[in-house]
Amino acid sequence: LTRKLDAIRNITFDDLITDIEDVRRHVLGENQKVSVMGSSWGGPLAAFYAGYYPDKVKQVVVRGTSLVELCGRMNPADVEKTTEQYEKNPFFTRFVDRLRSDDFFGENFDQSEIMHRLYHVMFDEDGHGQTKAWTPEQKKEAAMLWRSWNVSLQYSYGTDEAEIQKTVDKFVTDDWGHSFNYAGMFAWTLEKQYPLWAPEQGEKSMFHAMNIIRNNNIPFVAVHGIGDDICPFDNAVRLVQQVDQTAIEEDFMIRNEAGDVADVRGLQFGQGLLTILPVLAGHAMHGNMMPKAMKAVLEHFSGDSLPLQTLYPDLNLPQNPNQQAAVVVVTQGTQVHIHP
Template sequence: MYSPIKPYESGFFPGVNSEKHKLYYEVSGNKEGDPVVFLHGGPGGGTDAKDRQFFNPEKYKASNSRVIVLFDQRGAGKSIPSAELENNTTWDLVKDIEALRQKLGVAKWHVFGGSWGSTLSLAYAETHPDRVKSLVLRGIFTLRPSELRFFYQDGASHLFPEQWDEYLAPIPEAERHDMMKAYHSRLNSSDAKISLAAAKAWAKWEMATSRLIVDAAAIAHAEEDGFATAFARIENHYFINEGFMRDGQLLEKQEIDKIRHIPTIVVQGRYDVVCPATTAWALKRAWPEITLHIIPDAGHSSREPGIEKKLVEAADTMASKGL
């Protein structure tokens, strides 16, 4: 990872076709560099200062220095109002990315996203292929019902049984046949105590399963009221609505054909149980032209050493191509 840096520009821009949403954005790195936009996970996860460090910010290395653009999607991170679900869909976010590109005066940019960020990157690229120089994707997630069932109903539970029991705990046995639906009613409860308890349990399940070695700091993050509420409510909202997409839409031939020419590198943890490698392999089968790196000693998190290293290399590779 590159050294920590601070943004030289930050502020808010209005969500497209929404008087309510105000989205936080920031720009750092080299003002004369190659532009890249970072799309965070979740949905609802928000950005972090360390996300800037995947990219080369140096002023005097023009071959791969970057204009680094981060923003918090609707209801996430510093964007306001927090955890807001109204007018919050995949296609609203695609419109927001394009609005931010226009606001910053960027003709084309590299797109970098992991987990839900990979979903949104593909959706954006398939909608605006002429605005994307390259894609660097991590932990591929295409929001098919089969992927959601594996993580939230029957799959990952076989590998993390003690954490799964904690995830089950807030839900009566009679409702456990559909965990996403059961959580949906509690996350949207008028009782703040019920809603917050459900949010923390939902967030903790993902934080507990995101790394090859369970990370105590990630678990603690799931206990933070603001993060847990936004993360859980927005994720569940998207997932209960199947991403506002057709099943397998992002992998359909007519959609992949729109972006087949875009240079793309995928970094995937072999033991990722949040977004298992089978989805990255499905993308590779649909789109043989991509470069797929499977990291043998990693799970889902971008903070794992092997994934961090390969993502930095991938970002530098795309910048050095001078696309």
């Protein structure tokens, strides 16, 4: 476990962007362009890759991603939402209470510090800048509790706890090694890397990367669940509003799982170059709507706009004939795949 965390310590944001380009060049050669798709935390990496290498990118698609700041229910600095979680989400309650116990920090620290405390546990600090060696078992326990909470946020409040626990058992308990790596990577990124590309960082910020995408006329689509509790819909809206002041905010007609049409709020910018598509879904790919929307967007960029037009009857996106390209998929900032 110590070796796993030591490896994470050596990862920088620039390294991750370079890795994506190395994979693209190795598989496809020097000059072939790709479509880049990023999921969750892979979304910022996809956008930054396009900002670093605009001449290598045909279009960018991001799903359920946090592009400006960590927010929603995974941002305990939001006191109201954190208090609500502590009262209603047993997975969050167990995570907080365990880290508050004597064999961890032994103090009643504010819930808003919980993600910093996870970093302190995983990387051997006591929260006051002093070194403290937690045991491998303590680190594993903290990582598992955090990952269980993370999984629970993919469901809406009121979901039966037993149903969530089945998913936790499958993806957390039965694969604790991945959960350990994921918790370590998330804690390290939040504490050490996320601040490096915040809005105030100028040319290293996400806003700068998005400006490059816009100035190079690279189509950018954010497919986002309006019920996303991890990366709220408004987060994607705020990013694109900062980049393009010609926002067209309108009601989107969207078909639900039953095939009926519903009105939801969406945004379209720059004559369709920057678009936020609302989906009747949450953060995860559970259910039919998010996979259906993602499939329709990718088919649109391959030249077939009918599936997207069927899903969004009044959508006005530019036609993209003959845009088919290999797709680079970045998931959670930890894996890169290329689909020809």
